[in-house]
Amino acid sequence: MRNAKGATPMEETRGPAGVPGPVGTAPVRGVPPAPEGGSADRPGRPPGITVRDVVFGYPDRPVLRGVDLRVAPGELTALIGMNGCGKSTLLRVIAGLLRPERGSVSLGDDDLMGMSRREAARRVALLHQSAPPVPGMTVRQLVRQGRYAARGPLGMLRGGDDAAVTRALADTGVTEWAERPVDSLSGGERQRVRLALALARDTRILLLDEPTTYLDLHHQLEVLGTVVRLRRERDLTVVMVLHDLGHAARFAERIVALRDGRVVADGPPGEVVTPRLLAEVLDVVGRVSVDPVGGWPVCHPDHPLNH
Amino acid sequence: MSSDTVVPTPAGRRAGRSPRLPAPRSPLPRLVLLLLVVLAVAVADVLAGRAVTPAGVWEVLLGGGDALDRHVVLNLRVPRMLVALVAGACLAVAGLLLQSALRNPLAGPEVTGVTPGAVLGAVVATGFGLADRQSPLAVVVAACLGGLFGAGLLWVLTGRRRDDPTETAVHGVLVSAVLGGLTAMVLLVAPGELGSVVQWLIGTTEGRVWQHWNLLWPWALCWGVAAWLLAGPLTLLRCGEDQAAEAGLDTARARGAALVCAVALAAGAVSTVGALGFVGLLVPHLALALFGADLRITVPGAALAGAAVVGGADALAQVGGRGLAVLWDADRLTLPVGALTTALGAVLLLVVVRRSPARDF
Numbered sequence: 001m002r003n004a005k006g007a008t009p010m011e012e013t014r015g016p017a018g019v020p021g022p023v024g025t026a027p028v029r030g031v032p033p034a035p036e037g038g039s040a041d042r043p044g045r046p047p048g049i050t051v052r053d054v055v056f057g058y059p060d061r062p063v064l065r066g067v068d069l070r071v072a073p074g075e076l077t078a079l080i081g082m083n084g085c086g087k088s089t090l091l092r093v094i095a096g097l098l099r100p101e102r103g104s105v106s107l108g109d110d111d112l113m114g115m116s117r118r119e120a121a122r123r124v125a126l127l128h129q130s131a132p133p134v135p136g137m138t139v140r141q142l143v144r145q146g147r148y149a150a151r152g153p154l155g156m157l158r159g160g161d162d163a164a165v166t167r168a169l170a171d172t173g174v175t176e177w178a179e180r181p182v183d184s185l186s187g188g189e190r191q192r193v194r195l196a197l198a199l200a201r202d203t204r205i206l207l208l209d210e211p212t213t214y215l216d217l218h219h220q221l222e223v224l225g226t227v228v229r230l231r232r233e234r235d236l237t238v239v240m241v242l243h244d245l246g247h248a249a250r251f252a253e254r255i256v257a258l259r260d261g262r263v264v265a266d267g268p269p270g271e272v273v274t275p276r277l278l279a280e281v282l283d284v285v286g287r288v289s290v291d292p293v294g295g296w297p298v299c300h301p302d303h304p305l306n307h
Numbered sequence: 308m309s310s311d312t313v314v315p316t317p318a319g320r321r322a323g324r325s326p327r328l329p330a331p332r333s334p335l336p337r338l339v340l341l342l343l344v345v346l347a348v349a350v351a352d353v354l355a356g357r358a359v360t361p362a363g364v365w366e367v368l369l370g371g372g373d374a375l376d377r378h379v380v381l382n383l384r385v386p387r388m389l390v391a392l393v394a395g396a397c398l399a400v401a402g403l404l405l406q407s408a409l410r411n412p413l414a415g416p417e418v419t420g421v422t423p424g425a426v427l428g429a430v431v432a433t434g435f436g437l438a439d440r441q442s443p444l445a446v447v448v449a450a451c452l453g454g455l456f457g458a459g460l461l462w463v464l465t466g467r468r469r470d471d472p473t474e475t476a477v478h479g480v481l482v483s484a485v486l487g488g489l490t491a492m493v494l495l496v497a498p499g500e501l502g503s504v505v506q507w508l509i510g511t512t513e514g515r516v517w518q519h520w521n522l523l524w525p526w527a528l529c530w531g532v533a534a535w536l537l538a539g540p541l542t543l544l545r546c547g548e549d550q551a552a553e554a555g556l557d558t559a560r561a562r563g564a565a566l567v568c569a570v571a572l573a574a575g576a577v578s579t580v581g582a583l584g585f586v587g588l589l590v591p592h593l594a595l596a597l598f599g600a601d602l603r604i605t606v607p608g609a610a611l612a613g614a615a616v617v618g619g620a621d622a623l624a625q626v627g628g629r630g631l632a633v634l635w636d637a638d639r640l641t642l643p644v645g646a647l648t649t650a651l652g653a654v655l656l657l658v659v660v661r662r663s664p665a666r667d668f
């Protein structure tokens with residue numbers, strides 16, 4: 001794809017690296033509808049996300065206790081928090097997979113609550129935490145499944161790939177594996193394929209649930225770098241759940257911290273990532289410094305906080 | 308690799324590469340090959356009978372032969388062969404639908420209550436005089452209701468844990484045993500029709516004539532096409548409940564449609580040839596190994612594989628029956644094809660389970 005060629009090493013991080021001081025103040029998110037990017041065929045800004053007072057829970061366990069969140073069009077937001085704080089649940093609510101008991105979610109101007117499953121799936125794609133691959137299913141076959149929402153049950157019977165599939169394979173660098181079975185790939189390779197599956201949906205909103213889990217550092221950076229690049233090239237609104245606060249501070253423009261089903265901190269990494277955040281959100285005692293080259297906050301966790 | 312001035316860049320190194328998209332492997336040669344196997348099996352099945360020699364069969368097919376030979380070949384052997392092929396196709400597709408819809412490699416009409424339920428339905432209808440072999444449509448309807456009852460029983464019993472393959476498998480065996488017990492009770496209460504009922508328990512193609520064929524093929528065609536139309540949603544469903552829902556599929560509806568389709572196909576087969584063991588459980592594995600995970604290809608592939616397996620088993624059963632007859636000097640001894648598929652299937656199941664000990668579906 002032509003847009004894959006534009007990314008040079010410097011461009012990847014030009015925003016954060018070029019601006020002194022905290023990363024969050026860098027005007028990265030104001031990226032104009034990139035003339036060199038791949039989104040020339042998709043005019044207009046991607047929709048933002050508005051979550052209003054969302055409450056969700058299971059009979060014995062409340063999970064979200066009134067979450068309010070506005071994600072601006074084209075923003076790259078990281079959700080952080082401890083296990084069980086409701087990060088993944090919030091993503092699933094935004095994807096329309098869980099119906100909140102109270103509150104509402106809008107994608108752009110459209111109310112998610114009024115949409116059918118397929119309608120919602122045409123607007124927002126969610127990369128799940130890993131699921132076991134289907135034996136024998138090839139990369140191309142799996143990524144093609146991402147076209148279900150656009151094609152419909154009978155449309156899937158037609159042969160051939162959509163341009164969106166070819167583009168998703170190319171954008172994640174998995175084109176040459178198209179005919180390999182997914183279960184023969186390594187963990188890092190699979191994650192790229194799963195990212196391709198989410199991209200094949202051709203939505204303007206991309207949600208990622210712990211995209212780096214189980215990956216080694218090399219593949220973590222690879223996946224996150226790809227997300228950053230694609231966000232820019234395709235002009236996407238991205239929300240991702242990250243466990244690694246360091247990754248969140250480096251790659252996201254905005255960090256939203258959840259604790260016990262509520263938003264407890266929200267802002268650019270340079271403002272939000274503080275020793276207080278470590279203590280209050282992650283129950284960790286530690287220090288925060290600034291990366292001498294990139295300018296983003298770097299965490300130095302010391303030990304778990306005992307109450 | 309990083310220096311003081313250059314910020315390290317993840318994923319940048321891959322950016323310039325743009326390899327060519329490899330062409331997908333065409334399944335057509337494999338489909339054609341399997342079709343040829345089915346044709347060969349069909350010929351073998353017609354030739355394999357006892358009363359007419361292969362030369363006689365050939366003569367009849369060319370338009371000659373005496374009246375008795377013509378009757379045996381055209382009114383007994385050909386419909387029997389056709390029924391065997393289509394029933395095999397039905398069971399295999401039903402098994403594939405069940406395994407995909409339930410995401411369970413151990414699902415099959417035999418072990419999810421569908422086939423035992425269909426047998427119970429057929430036996431009840433026959434035993435209480437609601438239907439007999441002269442009114443096959445009533446048997447099909449009864450088998451369908453029974454199959455739905457069996458599957459419904461499993462549905463209720465597994466409750467909220469029905470996404471767990473092991474749970475479904477365990478309860479499926481339980482439901483099948485209960486339904487088998489009920490069938491036995493019906494046989495005790497109404498033993499009058501016992502002779503014709505045993506064939507449903509084992510599965511046999513003996514005495515299947517054009518009447519059965521005329522009923523079976525439109526039914527199989529109709530539900531077979533329905534099964535193929537579900538290929539898109541079912542392929543997606545095989546990727547997992549979460550993944551399928553996330554991609555925009557109404558999973559409950561897709562699964563329900565697939566189950567109805569599977570029950571109808573299995574009931575059609577059961578009402579004409581009875582409970583042929585292991586076909587619906589094992590042939591889908593063969594089809595998936597041959598044709599891969601894209602059900603657009605694998606559904607027709609499973610139909611062909613099922614036809615080849617049951618047609619072949621029927622030919623073998625006839626040859627074997629002839630051998631047994633010679634051995635025991637018993638002229639009327641026949642080997643039911645269901646006995647053969649069950650015996651062979653048990654061996655194959657062991658192979659499947661051992662070959663892939665940790666295989667997650």
